[in-house]
Amino acid sequence: MSSLTVLEPGPLATIQDRGRSGQAALGVPASGACDRASYSLANRLVGNPVGAAAVEVTYGGLVLHADGDLVVAITGAPCTGVPLNAPTMLRAGQVLRLGAPASGLRTYVAVRGGIDVPAVLGSRSTDLLSGLGPAPLVANQTLPVGSSVEPMPGVDLAPVAHPADGTVVLRVTPGPRRDWFTDAGWASLVSQVYEVSSNSNRVGVRLDGEPLERARTGELASEGMARGAIQIPPSGTPVVFLADHPVTGGYPVIAYVASADLDACAQVRPGQPVRLLSS
Amino acid sequence: MRLLPSGDRALLVELDDLDEVLGYYTALTADPPADVVDVVPAARTVLVTTSGSLDVLSRTLRAVTPIAGARTAGDLIEIPVVYDGEDLPDVAELLGCSTAEVVERHTGDEWTVAFCGFAPGFGYLTSAGSWDIPRRESPRTKVPTGAVALAGEFSGVYPRESPGGWQLIGRTPVRIFDSSREPAALFHPGRRVRFVDAGRG
Numbered sequence: 001m002s003s004l005t006v007l008e009p010g011p012l013a014t015i016q017d018r019g020r021s022g023q024a025a026l027g028v029p030a031s032g033a034c035d036r037a038s039y040s041l042a043n044r045l046v047g048n049p050v051g052a053a054a055v056e057v058t059y060g061g062l063v064l065h066a067d068g069d070l071v072v073a074i075t076g077a078p079c080t081g082v083p084l085n086a087p088t089m090l091r092a093g094q095v096l097r098l099g100a101p102a103s104g105l106r107t108y109v110a111v112r113g114g115i116d117v118p119a120v121l122g123s124r125s126t127d128l129l130s131g132l133g134p135a136p137l138v139a140n141q142t143l144p145v146g147s148s149v150e151p152m153p154g155v156d157l158a159p160v161a162h163p164a165d166g167t168v169v170l171r172v173t174p175g176p177r178r179d180w181f182t183d184a185g186w187a188s189l190v191s192q193v194y195e196v197s198s199n200s201n202r203v204g205v206r207l208d209g210e211p212l213e214r215a216r217t218g219e220l221a222s223e224g225m226a227r228g229a230i231q232i233p234p235s236g237t238p239v240v241f242l243a244d245h246p247v248t249g250g251y252p253v254i255a256y257v258a259s260a261d262l263d264a265c266a267q268v269r270p271g272q273p274v275r276l277l278s279s
Numbered sequence: 280m281r282l283l284p285s286g287d288r289a290l291l292v293e294l295d296d297l298d299e300v301l302g303y304y305t306a307l308t309a310d311p312p313a314d315v316v317d318v319v320p321a322a323r324t325v326l327v328t329t330s331g332s333l334d335v336l337s338r339t340l341r342a343v344t345p346i347a348g349a350r351t352a353g354d355l356i357e358i359p360v361v362y363d364g365e366d367l368p369d370v371a372e373l374l375g376c377s378t379a380e381v382v383e384r385h386t387g388d389e390w391t392v393a394f395c396g397f398a399p400g401f402g403y404l405t406s407a408g409s410w411d412i413p414r415r416e417s418p419r420t421k422v423p424t425g426a427v428a429l430a431g432e433f434s435g436v437y438p439r440e441s442p443g444g445w446q447l448i449g450r451t452p453v454r455i456f457d458s459s460r461e462p463a464a465l466f467h468p469g470r471r472v473r474f475v476d477a478g479r480g
Contacts, residue, residue, distance in 0.1 A: 024317040026464040027395035120458045130399050176283035176291040224319030224326025226289040248396035256286030
């Protein structure tokens with residue numbers, strides 16, 4: 001069996017696939033790749049079956065050693081020093097060194113055959129909230145590469161746009177607890193320019209800005225929430241739920257991010273301006 | 280029943296109370312509609328996510344009739360408990376009874392898993408008894424795996440070590456959640472639970 005060796009993990013690198021959806025009633029979060037389009041593209045470029053496990057790299061820094069001849073593809077946030085959005089041959093002994101991304105936050109490294117670690121509850125995804133799945137990557141770890149493949153796609157380069165720098169606009173629609181906020185609160189949500197907080201992670205993107213005015217006080221009984229939910233905790237500033245979000249939450253959800261914009265939401269980086277557009 | 284918007288992949292069904300939630304969840308999952316990805320019951324709501332159209336989901340959800348008596352219809356498991364929790368004396372004081380009487384009430388009630396959340400396999404169990412136990416004023420940073428606890432109208436068992444603010448009344452050696460076991464979770468919505476006094480362990 002072929003393998004990759006992690007020489008340096010960078011700030012955070014985890015194994016991800018499509019996640020564990022379907023088990024939320026048991027309290028099991030969906031998890032899975034945050035930017036699902038980039039993850040899927042990486043797999044397609046190396047001819048992997050749908051759902052193969054890849055590496056999700058947060059803000060570059062990952063250094064991998066090819067223990068044998070391998071084909072890889074790197075998508076998502078464009079890290080310097082590596083070929084992007086194209087299948088690439090790595091010879092045995094070659095080292096892949098991901099620099100910091102020029103824009104975006106999360107980069108996906110797929111290897112032909114997939115990362116072959118044991119699945120937990122049907123998925124190889126690392127869930128940082130629940131502690132399910134493999135631990136984040138560490139130096140000197142060996143990543144086994146599987147053998148389940150499909151024909152190579154015959155594509156040299158996928159013409160995809162890099163994640164945006166500058167202001168990111170995410171479309172939103174009113175959520176189940178829109179009425180917990182005044183009209184002024186809603187207007188503030190969809191007009192102000194937020195800044196992505198450094199407290200953001202795979203659970204959620206926290207946005208810093210002006211607190212929203214509430215129409216009612218009191219506690220909400222915990223209720224189910226889906227990816228893209230915009231929860232407003234007592235601080236009054238939004239948290240947008242990403243892949244590792246808990247299945248239920250106790251703060252009112254004022255809005256949801258359109259599912260078509262969730263991958264872009266997974267690519268915003270701390271300090272980046274974000275606008276929420278009522279759609 | 281009220282349907283509330285939850286993005287372009289889900290709807291939130293708001294119901295009157297826990298019994299209706301369990302009845303609705305039981306009816307919906309007995310015959311899962313096409314394209315439904317997840318059904319998440321909670322205290323007053325059921326979140327339903329779909330891979331298909333929201334219009335179809337909306338029509339489907341409106342047509343569901345909650346099953347009456349779902350609370351007492353699930354299968355029953357017994358969970359042995361050593362009742363030596365740190366908060367047992369406090370709970371007894373809150374209820375104005377002896378610790379032995381707390382154990383008697385906890386083992387005497389038949390509990391039902393109303394919903395899960397907080398952590399994989401953590402069930403919120405309710406009973407016909409009138410429990411109303413405040414959370415601890417300051418949550419513990421570490422509650423051990425298997426701790427049996429009370430908060431509000433609920434009882435629960437911590438599936439793994441985690442922070443927690445519930446009042447601890449005992450512990451069970453039973454693995455409530457084990458991701459390498461099939462099924463991983465012992466508690467699922469609708470399941471009935473009886474706690475059994477295991478003495479000093």
